[in-house]
Amino acid sequence: MATAKVTITVDDAQLTEIRALVAAGEAANVSAFVKHAVSVALSDVAGWRQMLAAGLKETGGPLTKKEREWADSILAPSASRVTKNDKAA
Numbered sequence: 001m002a003t004a005k006v007t008i009t010v011d012d013a014q015l016t017e018i019r020a021l022v023a024a025g026e027a028a029n030v031s032a033f034v035k036h037a038v039s040v041a042l043s044d045v046a047g048w049r050q051m052l053a054a055g056l057k058e059t060g061g062p063l064t065k066k067e068r069e070w071a072d073s074i075l076a077p078s079a080s081r082v083t084k085n086d087k088a089a
Helices: 012-023 030-059 065-075 084-088
Strands: none
C-alpha cells in the first residue's frame, strides 16, 4: 500500500500521551499510533454511515433538505454555539 507523509497538529497533552504509550511499548511509534487512530476513525465513520442508511431505509428514505439543514444546525461544529461549560475550559 502506498503511503504519504503529512504534517498534523495535535494538542501538546495528546502528543505527550502518545509518546508515553510509545515509551511503554503500547505503540510502535507516533506514526503507527496515528495510522491506527485514523483507521479506527474511518471504520467508525463507515459504521455510522451504514447505521444511518439502515435507519433512513426503515423510516422513509433520505432526509429532505429541511431535515438535513436541521440536522446540520444541531450536529455541525459552530463557534456561535459555545456553552457555559465550554467557556470554563
